[in-house]
Amino acid sequence: MMGLFENFFRAPPRKSAALAKERLQIIVAHERGSRRSSPDYLPTLKKELLEVVRKYVPIDQSQIKVHLDREGGYEILELNITLPDEEQRLSPPRQNGGAGV
Amino acid sequence: MATVIVVTSGKGGVGKTTTSASFATGLAQRGYRTVVIDFDVGLRNLDLIMGCERRVVYDFVNVINNEANLNQSLIRDKRVENLYILPASQTRDKDALTKEGVERILTELKQGFDYIVCDSPAGIERGALMALYFADEALVVTNPEVSSVRDSDRILGILASRSRRAEQGENPVKEHLVLARYAPERADRGDMLSVDDVLEILGIPLLGVIPESSTVLQSSNAGVPVILEDSSEAGAAYNDLVDRFLGKALPHRFTSIQKKGFLKRLFGGG
Numbered sequence: 001m002m003g004l005f006e007n008f009f010r011a012p013p014r015k016s017a018a019l020a021k022e023r024l025q026i027i028v029a030h031e032r033g034s035r036r037s038s039p040d041y042l043p044t045l046k047k048e049l050l051e052v053v054r055k056y057v058p059i060d061q062s063q064i065k066v067h068l069d070r071e072g073g074y075e076i077l078e079l080n081i082t083l084p085d086e087e088q089r090l091s092p093p094r095q096n097g098g099a100g101v
Numbered sequence: 102m103a104t105v106i107v108v109t110s111g112k113g114g115v116g117k118t119t120t121s122a123s124f125a126t127g128l129a130q131r132g133y134r135t136v137v138i139d140f141d142v143g144l145r146n147l148d149l150i151m152g153c154e155r156r157v158v159y160d161f162v163n164v165i166n167n168e169a170n171l172n173q174s175l176i177r178d179k180r181v182e183n184l185y186i187l188p189a190s191q192t193r194d195k196d197a198l199t200k201e202g203v204e205r206i207l208t209e210l211k212q213g214f215d216y217i218v219c220d221s222p223a224g225i226e227r228g229a230l231m232a233l234y235f236a237d238e239a240l241v242v243t244n245p246e247v248s249s250v251r252d253s254d255r256i257l258g259i260l261a262s263r264s265r266r267a268e269q270g271e272n273p274v275k276e277h278l279v280l281a282r283y284a285p286e287r288a289d290r291g292d293m294l295s296v297d298d299v300l301e302i303l304g305i306p307l308l309g310v311i312p313e314s315s316t317v318l319q320s321s322n323a324g325v326p327v328i329l330e331d332s333s334e335a336g337a338a339y340n341d342l343v344d345r346f347l348g349k350a351l352p353h354r355f356t357s358i359q360k361k362g363f364l365k366r367l368f369g370g371g
């Protein structure tokens with residue numbers, strides 16, 4: 001009972017929208033930062049890589065994995081290209097068989 | 102070529118279905134052949150808001166599973182020409198939506214429609230991802246409230262990284278902010294985020310501000326999209342939104358406190 005009256009007569013609190021905005025700006029900036037682990041150019045990079053590799057080996061989209069990781073101050077770009085079985089290839093591969101870059 | 106528009110938000114209950122129904126109705130009223138698809142598999146509601154719940158025979162999942170064709174499952178709106186509804190299934194689980202299935206249906210719909218509006222379910226799970234995957238444009242529905250704004254920002258991140266356009270390296274999905282359930286007097290008092298606050302945080306163009314309005318509840322009770330109540334504020338706001346989407350430069354309304362009448366200004370204080 002008392003609580004109700006107290007709330008009723010208490011001086012208006014500090015504008016809560018200002019507080020909301022401040023908190024949102026901080027959390028959103030933080031979350032965007034960690035999202036940047038997938039920068040805008042990754043899809044294009046992947047597409048262009050696919051085109052280059054296809055000049056030599058027939059592969060499809062699912063055989064290229066591009067991934068960017070953040071560790072401390074480093075960023076690690078990881079490319080994984082799975083080559084098809086020997087007999088599925090159109091032309092003989094170069095003899096360095098590099099699947100991971 | 103048809104345009105696919107997803108109505109999305111992350112957070113639940115912010116007004117996606119209300120917006121999808123009114124937006125699709127508004128496009129159709131202006132002469133565009135429009136279909137609105139309910140992606141909320143298991144929790145269909147769009148049919149109720151559009152007032153066609155008793156005419157649902159087959160649904161989206163039936164078409165994906167080849168148990169019915171599109172003609173059998175599309176519901177033609179009785180009030181507005183050019184408007185069709187593709188209801189969600191009430192019984193299946195979300196796994197029923199496959200990327201291939203959704204793509205096949207959208208491709209077929211693109212033959213006959215100008216606009217395909219996808220009403221997304223809440224969350225960032227399969228249903229929501231499927232609803233946004235093929236989108237060309239997105240209406241991001243946000244309430245002026247912390248958790249809604251944060252979730253909208255997450256959805257913007259997903260649109261930018263996990264949509265088909267992002268994956269294929271095409272032009273990004275075009276984003277539009279729809280600020281719904283806005284109460285200017287509360288924003289003015291400083292206890293609700295203002296239009297400018299939300300714009301500053303999310304940083305995407307504002308398509309429309311829909312005021313908090315009791316007409317929305319009344320019109321969903323009646324199964325009439327609120328845009329058809331054009332004498333109401335919410336209806337007028339949705340009409341402006343559709344016109345803006347189609348390229349008209351209209352000033353935003355209902356974003357500040359209604360001007361008081363002369364007498365009220367004289368005697369009414371404040």
Ligand SMILES: Nc1ncnc2c1ncn2[C@@H]1O[C@H](COP(=O)(O)OP(=O)(O)OP(=O)(O)O)[C@@H](O)[C@H]1O
Binds near residue numbers: 112311318
């Ligand atoms: N502008 C508004 N003014 C008042 N009430 C509103 C407004 N917009 C939506 N509502 C109400 O909010 C509730 C949720 O709306 P709606 O179903 O459109 O949200 P949703 O985002 O589709 O929800 P879900 O995430 O569950 O699919 C409904 O009761 C609706 O009447």
Ligand SMILES: [Mg+2]
Binds near residue numbers: 117119141146221
């Ligand atoms: Mg909904």
